[in-house]
Amino acid sequence: MKFYLWAVFDATKGTCPSEQLRGLASLLNCFVSLQTTFIVEEVSKIIKDSVETVIGENSYKHGRVNQWTTSVVEQCLIQLSKLDKPFKFIVNCIIMQKNGAGLQTASTCCWDNTTDGSCTVRWENDTMYVIISVFGLAI
Amino acid sequence: MSEQLKEKPQKADKKVKLPTDGSRAKEKAGRIKDPASTHVDEHVTHEDPTATMIPNTYQLGPYKPFPITVISFILKEEITNHLRDVQYDPHHSREMTLTLCEVIRSRVKELMIPRYKTVILVHIGQLNGQGMQISSRCLWDPNFDTFVSHSFKNKTLFCSATVYGIYYE
Numbered sequence: 001m002k003f004y005l006w007a008v009f010d011a012t013k014g015t016c017p018s019e020q021l022r023g024l025a026s027l028l029n030c031f032v033s034l035q036t037t038f039i040v041e042e043v044s045k046i047i048k049d050s051v052e053t054v055i056g057e058n059s060y061k062h063g064r065v066n067q068w069t070t071s072v073v074e075q076c077l078i079q080l081s082k083l084d085k086p087f088k089f090i091v092n093c094i095i096m097q098k099n100g101a102g103l104q105t106a107s108t109c110c111w112d113n114t115t116d117g118s119c120t121v122r123w124e125n126d127t128m129y130v131i132i133s134v135f136g137l138a139i
Numbered sequence: 140m141s142e143q144l145k146e147k148p149q150k151a152d153k154k155v156k157l158p159t160d161g162s163r164a165k166e167k168a169g170r171i172k173d174p175a176s177t178h179v180d181e182h183v184t185h186e187d188p189t190a191t192m193i194p195n196t197y198q199l200g201p202y203k204p205f206p207i208t209v210i211s212f213i214l215k216e217e218i219t220n221h222l223r224d225v226q227y228d229p230h231h232s233r234e235m236t237l238t239l240c241e242v243i244r245s246r247v248k249e250l251m252i253p254r255y256k257t258v259i260l261v262h263i264g265q266l267n268g269q270g271m272q273i274s275s276r277c278l279w280d281p282n283f284d285t286f287v288s289h290s291f292k293n294k295t296l297f298c299s300a301t302v303y304g305i306y307y308e
Contacts, residue, residue, distance in 0.1 A: 062270045069274040077278050088279040090258060090303055094271070101267030102229050106236035108244045111256040112307075118258075135258050137305045 036086060038117030038136040043080065047121045047132050050075035060097045060127040069093045076134065090135040097128055111137055201254055205285050205304035213246050214289040214300050227265040227296040236261045239300065247302060258303040266295055273299060280306065 054071045058064070076091045096103055109118070115138035123130045221239055225231070239261045247257050262273065277284070283306035291298040 060270065065270065065272040066274075069272050070276075073274060073276040077276055081278055088277070088284065088305055090275065090277045090279075090305075092260060092273070092275040092301075094262065094273045096264070096271045097269040099267050099269035101265040101269045102227065102232070103262065103264040104229075104232045104236045105260070105262045106240045107258065107260045108240040109256070109258045110244060110248060111258070116256070133260070135303075137256050137258075137307075139308045 036138060037115055038087065038119075038138075040117060040119045042083070043119040043134050043136065044121055046079040047076055047119065047134060048123065050079065051121070051123045051130055051132065055123075055125070055128075055130065057125060059125075060095075065095050069095055072130070072132065076132065080134070080136075085136075086139045087136045088139060090133075090137075092133045092135075094131040095128055096131075098124075098126070103129075105131060105133075107133065107135075109135065201283055201306055203253060205252060205255055205283075205306075206250060207285060207287050209250065210247060210287045210302050210304075211289065213243065214287060214302065217242050217246070218289060218291045218298055218300055222263075222291055222293065222296065222298055225293070225296065227263075232263045232265075232296065236263050239263075239298075243300065243302065252304070254307045256305045256307055258305070260301045260303075262299045264297055266292075266297060275301070277303070 050072050054075060055068055058068075073091045073093050077089060080087075080089050080091075094103075094105070107118070109116070116136060118133060118135045120131065120133040123132070217239060221235060221242075225235070240259050243259050243261070244257070247259070264271065275286075277286075284304060286301055286303045288299070288301040290300075
């Protein structure tokens, strides 16, 4: 992403007006924090696209599940690394056949709330449930 | 700093058939796909009042490695104690996953491992003859970051718990 910042430079005095400088500084702060925080919507979109690309409308097949989980997780990680953010990522994927059985999942973390975050997406089709969790931890 | 992908595939394949009804998966955060689900996603954050900003130390790696054996023992002990003679029940298992998460997190925190962030994942599922695959992959530094995992099974349920330890540079 490229940002263009404008400031009035007073040639006679050789300074910018102080309010403009303060405004510029706060703007810069916002942009810097955008680059270093975990944005849930962005990650959520990546996950949904990966699942729909890899699995789509396929039915649950025991022989193919291994390959699906690997592909989904790999796709997610490749897209996440393309974001070029200073983050370490953990991607967890569960594929479960629709059988009437129950499943409970929970996660807790000990991290920095201001920079780290997680995103979980539930997706399903006629024969299976897919749950993908992504945890992003700032370096 | 080189970063490589690390794969940890897990398979839970059950053949027992039990015609019982289950409930939906419950998540920490995310989009709710199923309109029939009655479970609300819970996102509870606890602020640690003792946490402070750490100044730059210029240290290249952890002085104390992530204690895999101790955490493995903690996982085994907690899961076996909580789930040994428990039947799968949707409401009870829902609280059990949260309880297990909190218990494991507090025990790992007690170890006071400096500069390590932890992520704990617990899955409890019913044994109903369904096929299932849990897999996980990470983009991290394999020299310092690691994970510990433990699975448990009894007559009606299975449980899989994972603790990830990520070094904070």
